[in-house]
Amino acid sequence: MRMIRSVFAPLAAVMLVAGCAAAPSRDDPFEPMNRASYRVHEVVDGHFIKPMVQAYVDYTPRLVQQGIHNFFGNIDDFFSFINAALQNKPDKAGHDLGRVITNTGFGLLGLIDVASEAGVPKGNEDFGQTFGVWGIPQGPYLFIPVFGPTTVRDGTGWIVRGYASPIGYIEDIPTRNVLWALNVIDLRASALQAESMVNQAALDPYTFIRRAYLQRRRYLVYDGQPPPAKDDDE
Amino acid sequence: MTNERRRATAWVHRLCLLAVAWLAAMLAPVAFAQEAPDALVKRVSQEALAIIKTDPKVQAGDQARIRELIESKLTPHFDIDRMTALAAGRAYRTATPEQKQRLGEEFKTLLIRTYSTALNQYRDQTIDYKPLRADPGATDVTVRTEVVRPGQTPVEIDYSMTKTPSGWKAYDVIVGGVSLVTNYRDEFTQQVQAGGVDGLIRSLAAKNGGGAAK
Numbered sequence: 001m002r003m004i005r006s007v008f009a010p011l012a013a014v015m016l017v018a019g020c021a022a023a024p025s026r027d028d029p030f031e032p033m034n035r036a037s038y039r040v041h042e043v044v045d046g047h048f049i050k051p052m053v054q055a056y057v058d059y060t061p062r063l064v065q066q067g068i069h070n071f072f073g074n075i076d077d078f079f080s081f082i083n084a085a086l087q088n089k090p091d092k093a094g095h096d097l098g099r100v101i102t103n104t105g106f107g108l109l110g111l112i113d114v115a116s117e118a119g120v121p122k123g124n125e126d127f128g129q130t131f132g133v134w135g136i137p138q139g140p141y142l143f144i145p146v147f148g149p150t151t152v153r154d155g156t157g158w159i160v161r162g163y164a165s166p167i168g169y170i171e172d173i174p175t176r177n178v179l180w181a182l183n184v185i186d187l188r189a190s191a192l193q194a195e196s197m198v199n200q201a202a203l204d205p206y207t208f209i210r211r212a213y214l215q216r217r218r219y220l221v222y223d224g225q226p227p228p229a230k231d232d233d234e
Numbered sequence: 235m236t237n238e239r240r241r242a243t244a245w246v247h248r249l250c251l252l253a254v255a256w257l258a259a260m261l262a263p264v265a266f267a268q269e270a271p272d273a274l275v276k277r278v279s280q281e282a283l284a285i286i287k288t289d290p291k292v293q294a295g296d297q298a299r300i301r302e303l304i305e306s307k308l309t310p311h312f313d314i315d316r317m318t319a320l321a322a323g324r325a326y327r328t329a330t331p332e333q334k335q336r337l338g339e340e341f342k343t344l345l346i347r348t349y350s351t352a353l354n355q356y357r358d359q360t361i362d363y364k365p366l367r368a369d370p371g372a373t374d375v376t377v378r379t380e381v382v383r384p385g386q387t388p389v390e391i392d393y394s395m396t397k398t399p400s401g402w403k404a405y406d407v408i409v410g411g412v413s414l415v416t417n418y419r420d421e422f423t424q425q426v427q428a429g430g431v432d433g434l435i436r437s438l439a440a441k442n443g444g445g446a447a448k
Contacts, residue, residue, distance in 0.1 A: 196351065201414075203441055
């Protein structure tokens with residue numbers, strides 16, 4: 001927990017200052033800084049993280065990968081429950097809570113996604129969306145090396161999430177660190193396919209990722225029914 | 235006399251044939267246009283999926299075959315001009331007809347390549363079709379589908395479609411809330427600012443010609 005805190009605290013400070021200083025007219029007022037971060041990210045990710053994650057995907061049995069994915073998905077479901085409740089969506093909250101109870105109790109602490117087999121839909125609410133539903137603006141777009149695209153609002157959500165995650169409360173430090181590492185690997189692995197799409201599609205991957213991220217987040221905040229965007233000039 | 239009658243019969247015959255051909259020509263597009271947008275999306279995507287699942291060349295990841303398949307089965311159902319106009323935004327209005335045509339060609343190639351990468355990745359997918367919510371007289375509708383992959387969160391894929399004289403055509407594909415077409419707008423604007431419409435066409439051509447996609 002202390003390690004996480006020491007990483008997140010300065011980051012949080014930067015984000016909050018950035019948020020206050022921002023001009024609301026543009027989504028990405030810190031583009032030069034973000035592009036520099038993106039270049040750092042490409043080097044670090046390309047040389048260290050991606051090869052490691054690719055090896056994990058290639059050499060770990062599919063069943064093990066699926067189990068790990070389900071385990072962290074169960075924690076996601078827990079936070080989806082909290083956020084559905086904070087957004088006053090009782091139906092979604094009910095589904096999410098049902099999933100957590102089912103998968104934790106009957107799915108070996110979440111390793112097996114029994115609830116999906118039974119047809120309970122998986123939620124995807126998070127703190128960033130909750131802030132959005134509460135009417136807090138997204139703030140400037142940020143690209144954080146290793147972490148990826150975010151905004152001040154979503155990044156703040158992830159900090160809250162980082163503090164609250166059950167993994168942080170595990171007493172045994174080696175176990176805790178292994179779980180954090182696995183969590184990162186699992187997240188990165190699920191982005192591999194999207195990444196190869198971006199590389200195929202984009203003229204400028206930085207711009208492409210930014211637009212896609214912001215569109216996706218807006219869509220999620222509005223639960224798949226976003227009002228038409230203002231800047232659509234045909 | 236007989237000669238004259240024969241000629242007259244032949245003329246009537248030809249007239250009948252012409253009438254039939256004319257009727258067929260008139261009716262064919264009508265019959266085609268009457269295929270509802272959701273039915274069209276379902277038919278075309280099912281056909282494409284069936285080929286992906288059975289064609290040995292596609293299964294082996296043969297990009298040339300995949301592109302040929304997209305070109306023949308899918309692109310006729312897309313309104314490429316409108317997609318290009320949407321992606322290029324303001325710059326499109328100032329472009330010359332020749333620039334528009336080249337831009338459309340390059341953009342089409344890029345979309346085909348992107349789409350074939352996607353198809354290659356999602357082989358074991360099934361598609362759920364949501365009921366169409368639109369007025370019978372509507373000329374612009376959204377067809378909603380959901381791609382279900384084993385062990386994964388489903389991905390919503392929506393098609394924005396417009397009615398044209400040659401049937402319904404898609405002008406945008408929205409994957410999980412991300413519009414493929416408007417996603418290019420920032421990039422296109424950037425390229426136009428740097429090197430004009432010709433600069434954008436050059437960048438697209440360079441991207442498309444940059445070696446065969448794996």
